[in-house]
Each structure stands twice: as structure tokens, then as C-alpha cells.
Amino acid sequence: MAERKHLVISYEKITPEILEALEKKYPGGYENYVKRITVGDKIFYAVTVDTADASYLIKINVRIDSDVDEIVEEPAAEESEFPETTEEETQFPANEEEENYD
Numbered sequence: 001m002a003e004r005k006h007l008v009i010s011y012e013k014i015t016p017e018i019l020e021a022l023e024k025k026y027p028g029g030y031e032n033y034v035k036r037i038t039v040g041d042k043i044f045y046a047v048t049v050d051t052a053d054a055s056y057l058i059k060i061n062v063r064i065d066s067d068v069d070e071i072v073e074e075p076a077a078e079e080s081e082f083p084e085t086t087e088e089e090t091q092f093p094a095n096e097e098e099e100n101y102d
Contacts, residue, residue, distance in 0.1 A: 005054040008046070011061070018056060021049045034060055 014022070026033060030047045037046050037057065046057040 004050075006057075007054050008057045008059065010059045014056075014058060017051055018049065018058070021051050022047070022058065025049050030060075034062060 009018070022030070026047070033047050034045050035047070037044050045060050045062040047060060049056050049058060
């Protein structure tokens with residue numbers, strides 16, 4: 001049995017077979033699966049995917065937002081945005097199987 005190849009490829013150069021495997025593995029998108037890879041003094045970001053003959057690290061272009069001054073804070077919600085709850089609404093019906101600790 002031949003050993004599976006381990007290859008690194010840029011996203012721009014993937015074949016239709018690799019693209020199909022990528023879409024199958026990450027049907028909702030791969031943004032939460034990108035890993036930071038360090039090789040010597042080189043750093044890149046990639047996702048993994050396997051085909052019948054190889055395991056791939058697919059290099060992904062990632063833009064990191066590092067400018068803290070651009071972070072926008074959400075204003076606090078005003079009390080009027082949330083309806084008042086009554087005591088009746090916050091009590092749960094008693095379950096016959098549960099013990100009463102009152």
C-alpha cells in the first residue's frame with residue numbers, strides 16, 4: 001500500500017477534486033477551522049483536507065484586524081427594550097417526580 005502524500009497548496013491553485021473535498025468537509029464554511037502554521041520563521045494560515053491519494057494543507061489568505069482603536073462597543077440595552085416579567089412567568093410548574101425542598 002502506497003503511503004499517502006502530505007502536500008501544501010495555495011487555495012488559488014486547488015483542483016476541482018480538492019475543492020469538492022473541501023466543500024464536503026466544511027459545508028458551512030471553513031472560517032472557524034483555519035489553523036496558524038509556523039515553519040521556521042514563516043507563518044501562514046491553512047485548513048486541512050484529505051483526498052484518496054493525499055492529505056493537504058490549503059493555504060488561506062487571512063486578514064487579521066489588529067487595530068484596537070476601530071473596535072466599536074455596542075451601547076447597553078435600555079430597560080424599555082425588554083418587557084417586564086411577572087412572578088407568575090418566572091415560576092416553573094412543579095414536576096411530580098421532583099422533591100420539594102421548601
